[in-house]
Amino acid sequence: MSDKHSGLPSLPLRLSALQVIGLRDPGEGDWSRLRALQYAELHKVSVTRIAAHGLAAMLAVTLYAGDIATWILVTWLLGVILAVWNATRMDKALIDVERRGLQRSEFTRQAASVFGCTLPWVLALIFFVPQGSTTDHYALWALIAMLMAGSAASMASAPVAAIMFDLVVGFTGALSFLATGNIAFAIASGAYTLAIVTASFQSARTYLSAKIAEAGVAEKDEVVSLLLREYEEKASDWLWQVDTHRRIRSASPRFAFALGAEPDALEGQSFVRVIAGTYWDSGDFPPSLHELAEKLKRREHFSNLLVQVDMAGKRGWWELSGSPMHNEEGAFIGFRGVGSDVTEQRDRDDKIAYLARYDTLTGLPNRLMLTEALGDGLQYAEQWKTRCAFLMIDLDRFKAVNDSLGHQLGDKLLAEVSSRLAAVVGEGEQVGRLGGDEFAIVIRDAADRQRIDHLSGLVIETLSQPYKIDAHTLFIGASIGSAIGPRDGQSVEMLMRNADLALYKAKDEGGNSHFQYMPALHAHAEERRKLEGALRHAIANDEMELHFQPVVDARSEHIVSFEALLRWNSKEHGPVSPAKFIPLAEDTRLIVPVGDWVLREACREAARWPDEIKVAVNVSGEQLLEPAFASTIVRALAETGLPAHRLEVEVTESVFLRDGRTARQTLEEIMALGCSIALDDFGTGYSSLGYLRTLRFSTIKVDRSFVQGAAQDSQESLAIIRAVVAMAHSLDMSTTAEGVEDAEQAALIRELGCTKIQGYYFGRPMPAQEARSLVVKGRQAA
Incomplete structure (x- = not known):
């Protein structure tokens, strides 16, 4: 049942003048509803007002066209239009006032908008009259008198506005006649104004009384409607x-x-x-x-x-x-x-509300609910002069599980992670899922700073325990970034952003760790942003350069190939370490255009070397997942004239984790071209004999960490190198030992059976011209 007319039947049909106008509350009942009855149909007269003021203004401009400067008349006309437009806008805003009631602020604004309509006419009477003739003065007053009559007749629903317009404009007109010495017409104008105002008031009283009576009948009808229902x-x-x-x-x-x-x-x-x-x-x-x-x-x-x-x-x-x-x-x-x-x-409705605030996969609060909890924590911290905390959690190695074993098993793993997280949080702490493999914990009262470190360590320890899902034993970890409010941010957005910066730092440090936000992280993030901007233009600005490190035959020590290594000499940042800009390029997918440039330049330089020397180019997983990467190699070989068998593509085992099928298919296409494939950093990542069984690698590169370990007589490193050499020999693959730095290490590598050696002992990475000279000297020495 509608409450549209609630409380109105008790209003008396006889109201005082100020109560009718709206300047005093009624003796009983609701002022807001009473005014709503008056103003509900006010918008219907807006068109009439526009037409009346518009026509009168045009006639006024015509009257004084020869007496007053055109720009003044145009400015005045624009003032009329603006005032009428504003009043019309206010009227339109009251269309639904009968349903919700009229606020006193709306009552005031509407009256003020009508008062704005009086100003142009008051100005006309003050400034136009002295410039024109007496006839023009009478004509202008006639126009204004018609507007006053129209206002009284059409605005019974807004008496305060109508009376205000008539009084202000009417008495200004009387004063204009008095100023010109026309006392008789001044008196007549004043009398006319009083008559119009009186008529306007009586019209408003009649209108409001009818509306009150109508509302009373409607209220009684509602009882009948209840029975009908x-x-x-x-x-x-x-x-x-x-x-x-x-x-x-x-x-x-x-x-x-x-x-x-x-x-x-x-x-x-x-x-x-x-x-x-x-x-x-x-x-x-x-x-x-x-x-x-x-x-x-x-x-x-x-x-x-x-x-x-x-x-x-x-x-x-x-x-x-x-x-x-x-x-x-x-x-x-x-x-x-x-x-x-x-x-x-x-x-x-409850289910919809639940879905809006909870994650459907894990049952934990979602991002919306976490942000609300964090906002509540900030308010609590401000009120009680304490601290709150926000912990952002990212799962380490989850992507590898998801990509290799499928999203269905990944979802089960996320559900298990959420159960473990829910078990470690205490009172006043809320855990939720932000999305993907990101979770978060809100600590409402973090006055005990040790609690943040303790909880972070407990989360990392708990999530690092093995998971048994569908006959698989899985191992993942967790990286955590935390921020304390309001110290690290006085808003939810700032606190979450700073926790994210801390999380990025934790991931950058190798993961499976907790890092608290520090102001210096902003500088680091800003540096990274600027570095990314410079990297986007590095090729166009001719800042990239290739260096080449020789790879020699272990027995003869003759150069058999060079590995192309990218160097960046930024005009803005100076020399930038590959350890800094290569991960940045991979994160932003700039590695694709940069990698294409490296491939073309390496092939172009290698085409100048003797035919028996190869060039090795490192290729990232992002490049291998490009649908047309094999075509990119074909174009590079065709443009430079380098034979395919002289190009060796180096990949790491991590390329098989995101989309192993696509990576294998792309590598098979590359081998079909005649290029060779080298498996770099073997034994340091996700080693699996399955890769060696399905793909015919030409070379397995033994990581420098094993070479250094063997040089220090590490039995584990020696055993690994021997196993890799034996396996490669049985699969008809060559082996390259990386990081050989002196003659003793070179002799040890020969003894262990590696077929090729790469390291500072035989040459550091050098510019293309030096590499070319080294090849020439080697030929002359031979």
Whole structure:
């Protein structure tokens, strides 16, 4: 049942002048609703106002066209248009005022907008009249008088605005005649103004009285409509009625059916007690039942009130509407209303609300709920002068599991991770999922700083334990970045951003660690941003350069190939370490255009060497996943004229983790061209004999860490090198030992059986010209 007219029938039909205008509250009833009755149809006269003011303004401009400068008239005309437009805009904003009630601020703004319409005409009377003739003065007053009459006739719904317009403009006109010495017309103008204002007031009183009477009839009709709803086809609606003691009277069959009882059995029982059910026995009432009881007690009309009910132990939700009833003498005799069971609808709404705030995969709070919790933590910290904390968690090596074993198993792993996280948080701490493999913990009160470190260590330890999922034993880790509020950020966005910077630092340090935010991280992030911007233009600015490190035959020590190594001499940042810009290029996918450039330049330089010397080019996983990477190699070979067998593509085992099938297919296409493939850093990453079984690598490169370990007589390193050499020999592959720095290490590598050697002992990475000279000297020496 609508509350549109609530409280209006009690308003008296006779109101004082100030009450009609709106400058004083009515003796009884609601000022907001009373004004809403007046202003509800104000927008309908907007077109009339626009037409009247527009026509009058054009005529006024025509009158004074020869007496006043054109720019002044145009400016004045624009002022009229602007004022009328503003008033019309304010009127349009009140279209729905009857439904919601008029606010005093809206009442003031509307009156002010109409006052704005008076200003151009007041200015015209003050400044135009002295410039024109007496005839023009009379004509201008006639135009204004018509506007005043139109205002009084059309704006009965906004009397304060109409009266204000008529008074201000009318008496200004009278003063203009007085200033020109026309006393008789000044008196006549003043009398006309008073007559118009009086008529405007009487019109407003009549209009408002009619609206109040109309609203009273509508209010009584609502009671009748309640009875009619009993006969609607919707079986979920029913009629209810209570007496002055809030006991059920004349229970309808549908109402009794909803309560699971007979109508006679309900007669005389307490309405609230019956629908409260077990809530009444326990004394633990839901807030909605308290609200219903209060409205019945205060004899207030209510509409579409959601009430939590209990019917024979089955709990649900009812939507109730009701109005107080009075007899012919005006005495209160009870309540009558309608209700319906909205339990199913409420359950759907609750489910939608749950989905909006919880992650469907893990059941943990989602990003929205975490940000709300963090905002609450910041408010709590500010109120009690304490600290809150935000921990951002990223799973290490999860992507490898997800890519190699599939998303379905990855989802199961995420669910297990969420269970472990939920088990480690304590009171006042909320864990949730931000998305993907990112989680977060909000600590509402982080006054104990050791709690952050302790909880972070506990999370890392807990998540690093093995997972047994679908006959797989999985190992992952966790990196954590934390920020403390309000020290590290006084807003949710700033705190989350700073925790993310700390997390990035933890990942950059190798992962499986916790890092707290420090202001220096901003400088690091800014440096990274600037470095990325410079890297995007490095090739175009001719800042990239290739250096070449020789690879020699272990027995003859003759150069058999060079490995192309990228160097960046930035004009803005100077020489930048590959350890810094290569990961940045991979993160931003700039490695694809940079890698293409390296490939072309390496092939172009190698084409100048003797035919027996190869060039090795490192290729990242991002490049291999490009659909047309094999075509890129074909173009590089065709442009430079380098034979395919002289190009060796070096990859690491990590390229098979993201999309092993695509990586293998691309490498097979490269080998079909005649190029050779080298497996770099073997034994340091995700070594698997499956790669060696499915792909015919030409070379396995033994990482420098094993070479250095063997030189220090590490039995593990020696055993690994021997195993790699034996395996490569059986698969008809060559082996290259990296990081050989002196003659003793070179002799050891020969003894272990490696076929090729690379390291500072035989040559550091050098510019292309030096590499060319080295090749020439080697030939001459031979």
